[in-house]
């Protein structure tokens with residue numbers, strides 16, 4: 451089986467490039483090799499490689515910047531995925547794509563399920579929702595995974611930012627009224643491979659059907675709870691002596707950002723767990739595993 455992976459240097463793309471290897475040949479491309487701001491150029495890449503599976507880990511993920519550059523975000527997050535979908539249909543490839551909790555407005559009480567009505571509150575969410583629609587209307591075979599609050603042992607993310615700040619400051623103030631599930635890029639990559647393995651078998655036997663699933667860790671917290679867990683894991687389990695003494699919980703209104711965020715980002719993963727016979731572990735378990743890997747680098 452031949453898999454074409456786009457976005458190999460992102461948090462998720464980097465993990466996918468490792469996790470996909472046992473499935474067969476992986477051709478992993480970076481931004482220089484496949485520029486999503488020129489979506490039509492992707493056609494030739496797909497036509498030359500003729501993969502069985504296309505995995506798209508590329509996205510315009512700068513949520514605040516997207517407010518000022520929604521056109522570019524839309525090209526990368528919806529036009530380019532639409533073109534990948536057209537090309538996937540043309541060669542009968544399976545397309546794996548990722549979306550976000552930010553397609554929802556966050557006003558629901560309790561976790562969102564896949565069939566809840568999206569209503570994005572920012573430009574990033576609007577462009578990601580349009581990306582979902584582009585795949586869904588294309589007629590190609592696809593799996594879309596909506597995930598949330600991604601972190602990894604490398605690149606830029608909340609985990610590494612908190613560890614850095616906690617080493618420099620006595621006190622941190624972190625938003626305490628937005629809730630979601632911190633999710634390690636490795637969990638998403640490993641789980642993608644399990645689901646993909648099943649999907650490929652189903653496709654070969656003619657019983658595959660495309661779908662959209664929520665894919666995050668289990669259980670939820672706030673950004674404040676996430677930061678407290680990061681610091682206590684570092685100090686208690688990894689024998690760190692971080693400088694920070696106080697982590698204050700603050701309301702969203704006290705931390706204004708250009709893009710509005712949903713207050714409730716919780717996604718129910720029951721659909722994916724039932725469909726693919728998988729278990730999505732508690733976010734704290736995966737955080738500790740990831741931190742064991744990164745801690746020596748700080």
Ligand SMILES: NC(=O)c1ccc[n+]([C@@H]2O[C@H](COP(=O)([O-])OP(=O)(O)OC[C@H]3O[C@@H](n4cnc5c(N)ncnc54)[C@H](OP(=O)(O)O)[C@@H]3O)[C@@H](O)[C@H]2O)c1
Nearest residue numbers: 459460461462481485486487508509511548550597599600
């Ligand atoms: N990060 C989160 O908290 C989060 C939450 C929910 C859903 N998601 C979704 O999960 C998926 C993976 O996100 P991530 O966290 O891995 O994002 P990431 O770390 O920001 O990686 C994004 C990737 O897209 C690439 N990219 C950006 N613009 C490009 C362009 N014009 N042409 C080609 N490549 C380009 C980047 O290339 P460079 O490495 O060269 O910059 C990078 O490899 C995305 O679909 C995202 O929307 C993420």
